[in-house]
Amino acid sequence: MYTELFKLCGFESDEIKREKPRIDKAFKILGIDNEDVKRGEKRLKQYLDIELLGVRKFLGIWMRELVNLVLAREEHEKIVYSDFPMELRPLMSMMLSTDEKKAYFATPGQIINMTIGQIFDKLTPFLVAGEENGLPPGAAHCALYQTRLGAMVKGVIPFPDLSVIASYHCDQPAEAEQLLHEVYGVPVAYLDSCSDPNWGDWPKFNDYRVRYCGSQARKMFQMFEEVVGCKMTEEAKRTANRANAIFRLKFQQLIELMGHADPQPIHQTSLVHAFFLNSMPTRDIEGKQEALEILCGEVEERINQGKGVVPKGAPGVFVTATISVDPGITHMIEETGLAIRIQIPFWLSPWVMARHPYREWADMIGVGPCLDIPHSCEAHVAINLANCKAFNVDGAINFYPYSCREWVPTVMITKKTIEKELGIPVLVLEGDCYDTRNYSAGQLRTRVETFAELLRAAKAAKAG
Amino acid sequence: MEAMKQLSDHLATRLTELTRLRRKGIKLIGYAPGGYMPEELVYACGAVPVGLIRGGDPEPVAESAAYVPRFIDTFCRSQIGYRMMGGDPLYEIIDLLVVPVTDHNIKTIADCFNFFTNTNVFRFGVPHQKDENAFEYYLAGLRALKDKLEEFTGNKIDDGRLREAIDLCNRMRELLKEISLLRKSERPPINGYEFAKLNHASFIADKRIYVDALESIYRELKEKHAPNPKRPRILLTGSTLAMGDYKVLEMAEAAGASIVIEEFAEGVRHYWENVRVNGDLMQALADRYFRRRVPPAWFRPSRERLDYLIETARDFKVDGIIWYQLMYRSSYDIQAFYFEKLLKKEMDIPMLKLESDYDVSERGPLRTRIETFVEIAKARGGR
Numbered sequence: 001m002y003t004e005l006f007k008l009c010g011f012e013s014d015e016i017k018r019e020k021p022r023i024d025k026a027f028k029i030l031g032i033d034n035e036d037v038k039r040g041e042k043r044l045k046q047y048l049d050i051e052l053l054g055v056r057k058f059l060g061i062w063m064r065e066l067v068n069l070v071l072a073r074e075e076h077e078k079i080v081y082s083d084f085p086m087e088l089r090p091l092m093s094m095m096l097s098t099d100e101k102k103a104y105f106a107t108p109g110q111i112i113n114m115t116i117g118q119i120f121d122k123l124t125p126f127l128v129a130g131e132e133n134g135l136p137p138g139a140a141h142c143a144l145y146q147t148r149l150g151a152m153v154k155g156v157i158p159f160p161d162l163s164v165i166a167s168y169h170c171d172q173p174a175e176a177e178q179l180l181h182e183v184y185g186v187p188v189a190y191l192d193s194c195s196d197p198n199w200g201d202w203p204k205f206n207d208y209r210v211r212y213c214g215s216q217a218r219k220m221f222q223m224f225e226e227v228v229g230c231k232m233t234e235e236a237k238r239t240a241n242r243a244n245a246i247f248r249l250k251f252q253q254l255i256e257l258m259g260h261a262d263p264q265p266i267h268q269t270s271l272v273h274a275f276f277l278n279s280m281p282t283r284d285i286e287g288k289q290e291a292l293e294i295l296c297g298e299v300e301e302r303i304n305q306g307k308g309v310v311p312k313g314a315p316g317v318f319v320t321a322t323i324s325v326d327p328g329i330t331h332m333i334e335e336t337g338l339a340i341r342i343q344i345p346f347w348l349s350p351w352v353m354a355r356h357p358y359r360e361w362a363d364m365i366g367v368g369p370c371l372d373i374p375h376s377c378e379a380h381v382a383i384n385l386a387n388c389k390a391f392n393v394d395g396a397i398n399f400y401p402y403s404c405r406e407w408v409p410t411v412m413i414t415k416k417t418i419e420k421e422l423g424i425p426v427l428v429l430e431g432d433c434y435d436t437r438n439y440s441a442g443q444l445r446t447r448v449e450t451f452a453e454l455l456r457a458a459k460a461a462k463a464g
Numbered sequence: 465m466e467a468m469k470q471l472s473d474h475l476a477t478r479l480t481e482l483t484r485l486r487r488k489g490i491k492l493i494g495y496a497p498g499g500y501m502p503e504e505l506v507y508a509c510g511a512v513p514v515g516l517i518r519g520g521d522p523e524p525v526a527e528s529a530a531y532v533p534r535f536i537d538t539f540c541r542s543q544i545g546y547r548m549m550g551g552d553p554l555y556e557i558i559d560l561l562v563v564p565v566t567d568h569n570i571k572t573i574a575d576c577f578n579f580f581t582n583t584n585v586f587r588f589g590v591p592h593q594k595d596e597n598a599f600e601y602y603l604a605g606l607r608a609l610k611d612k613l614e615e616f617t618g619n620k621i622d623d624g625r626l627r628e629a630i631d632l633c634n635r636m637r638e639l640l641k642e643i644s645l646l647r648k649s650e651r652p653p654i655n656g657y658e659f660a661k662l663n664h665a666s667f668i669a670d671k672r673i674y675v676d677a678l679e680s681i682y683r684e685l686k687e688k689h690a691p692n693p694k695r696p697r698i699l700l701t702g703s704t705l706a707m708g709d710y711k712v713l714e715m716a717e718a719a720g721a722s723i724v725i726e727e728f729a730e731g732v733r734h735y736w737e738n739v740r741v742n743g744d745l746m747q748a749l750a751d752r753y754f755r756r757r758v759p760p761a762w763f764r765p766s767r768e769r770l771d772y773l774i775e776t777a778r779d780f781k782v783d784g785i786i787w788y789q790l791m792y793r794s795s796y797d798i799q800a801f802y803f804e805k806l807l808k809k810e811m812d813i814p815m816l817k818l819e820s821d822y823d824v825s826e827r828g829p830l831r832t833r834i835e836t837f838v839e840i841a842k843a844r845g846g847r
Contacts, residue, residue: 182767
């Protein structure tokens with residue numbers, strides 16, 4: 001029933017045949033039936049540039065990980081979970097220190113959202129299970145963590161032997177993992193930090209903030225070694241660092257290519273599965289690098305041919321956080337005739353690229369939050385502004401996930417800053433990256449259409 | 465009580481007094497009342513601390529919507545609302561706002577004051593666990609605060625003045641603790657509402673006048689014979705108990721319960737621990753305010769707080785727990801889920817979880833739920 005679907009996800013016939021027993025087993029546990037598969041195929045064709053091989057290959061990586069995740073307990077000795085906002089380098093360095101058979105690493109929330117959410121649009125049962133088990137509805141809990149908790153409680157994915165989680169960007173991941181620890185006895189290692197720079201400090205940061213986060217990274221690595229029974233290796237650290245940098249920089253090239261192209265060559269939704277591999281550990285390092293190279297080539301080809309998914313000369317916008325489960329939002333914005341030049345957090349700002357003096361692995365992990373959005377609200381706003389400037393946009397759509405405590409305080413400050421500094425309009429939309437039950441692209445369409453008209457009129461007036 | 469009345473009179477004229485002090489060049493240091501800001505440092509540099517602890521009113525919450533979406537803790541939005549509305553002079557006369565950053569809710573106060581007003585704001589971080597590195601981090605924050613206060617006031621904080629300030633604050637905490645412990649009695653001489661108001665006064669009052677008042681109040685309460693002991697004894701806990709937000713206390717007392725002890729992350733003065741004045745005084749402050757302080761729900765692991773609550777509930781012989789949290793304080797919402805399970809296992813007493821957004825329309829449903837809970841506690845405890 002799923003051959004066509006897996007072909008759309010870049011699988012060859014041989015692989016589908018070989019993997020059939022595992023896929024059958026995983027789909028049975030997940031409760032994915034024929035109707036879901038048909039819906040998945042339809043959504044892939046509707047929302048993504050599915051004719052591009054690069055896009056299909058990225059989808060394939062996520063579908064393989066979905067099957068791996070569901071079957072992890074019977075195929076591996078130890079399971080380690082993480083999820084956003086933990087960055088990839090520490091996860092990969094731990095993962096690559098282990099034998100593939102021994103330990104399975106995953107960001108289960110992201111995997112479920114990218115597949116069960118994005119592709120099958122079947123997230124609600126997981127969200128409901130999360131709500132019933134400690135992350136109740138109506139309180140703006142992070143839907144990513146509701147999803148992963150729900151999936152574990154429902155028995156669809158196994159409970160891990162260790163969870164490693166970052167609390168430097170938002171409060172809720174660590175709070176949700178504390179629940180996992182107290183109720184289900186899962187050991188949790190926290191990568192703690194404090195978002196406490198004073199206004200005006202950005203991009204400066206205190207050395208003691210880096211050292212503290214570094215000390216937490218050391219504790220996390222130690223706990224990993226104890227629980228999993230493996231030593232962290234220098235080779236694993238080097239490989240993680242190198243692979244992460246190569247992929248991230250190539251992705252940066254891709255989105256800069258996209259952001260400066262007119263017309264916009266492919267749908268922004270087609271970048272999502274690539275982007276989230278910047279935070280999801282997979283042992284298929286070569287596979288994801290190959291997929292990215294292919295996608296870059298295909299985008300370049302479209303640009304050279306002058307092909308696009310929105311009209312040439314369309315007003316360009318900066319958009320925040322419409323990525324993730326519901327591709328309909330991003331698609332709807334493009335349908336109103338707006339070219340999405342750049343989405344946050346796709347682009348690495350110059351500050352992230354800046355050199356720093358830390359060379360010890362744990363301190364290098366510790367400095368990460370200080371160079372980017374987790375630095376402070378001021379950093380968040382400055383990076384938004386830098387995105388708008390770098391891609392010379394005509395307007396901004398600040399779609400904010402209402403359950404994100406880090407994001408919410410920045411919304412009005414970002415709007416006022418961009419409007420004042422750049423003189424372009426900013427539309428604020430409220431929604432969620434993962435839970436689509438409280439809003440829809442249809443509801444938001446009228447507001448975006450009006451905004452698009454405004455931008456078109458402004459652009460025409462400017463052109464004279 | 466005469467002393468209570470004198471304290472009340474003092475508070476009524478306190479704003480005028482603060483304005484007068486400010487005109488004389490004394491700096492007023494406002495702060496977010498999460499219990500991580502040592503007032504001792506403020507006194508030691510010749511400034512006056514002012515806790516920004518108002519809450520419970522719906523208007524500031526509505527006002528804050530122009531500056532921050534509603535998905536932030538209600539108390540924190542209220543602080544933004546009070547400042548922007550301009551109705552409370554305390555929020556406007558402060559020269560510096562100090563915000564110990566505990567989570568994103570509290571940080572939002574600092575962000576909005578920074579961006580939307582001309583208030584001077586200083587932040588320092590509070591880590592979320594208590595190992596030695598975290599202690600050093602908090603201590604580094606305190607040292608940065610000390611530098612800031614010295615620079616801001618032009619006065620050096622020396623050990624002599626700091627020790628004097630610590631002694632004064634220690635005495636205040638000792639007295640609050642003594643008064644609080646009187647409530648262990650079968651016939652508590654002070655009810656929860658009165659104690660909360662007394663506690664809140666510590667954020668605004670002149671510290672010497674306040675300590676004198678506490679001495680008198682303690683003497684009077686020790687002699688007092690309270691009536692009507694047959695009331696279920698309740699532990700009230702949660703995220704924030706703000707000054708003015710007394711509805712749960714009032715409703716519970718009116719329904720026939722006694723709030724005999726309370727534990728909140730914010731809005732109330734923490735008085736169980738004192739500063740140990742031996743060795744380095746900055747270390748001593750960090751030891752008291754960070755290491756030995758009962759951690760809020762956003763600390764990991766949560767076991768220290770959970771154990772403390774169970775122990776306190778046993779110690780004060782409570783018949784039930786009211787868990788009062790504000791909207792969107794996710795740490796409390798999540799912890800309530802597993803604390804209730806633990807409470808059931810350890811003590812088998814009932815717990816009522818309440819949530820507020822400081823909305824007037826909540827009052828009816830809250831009253832019904834509290835009355836029902838008190839009836840359940842009465843039926844189970846036989847009081």
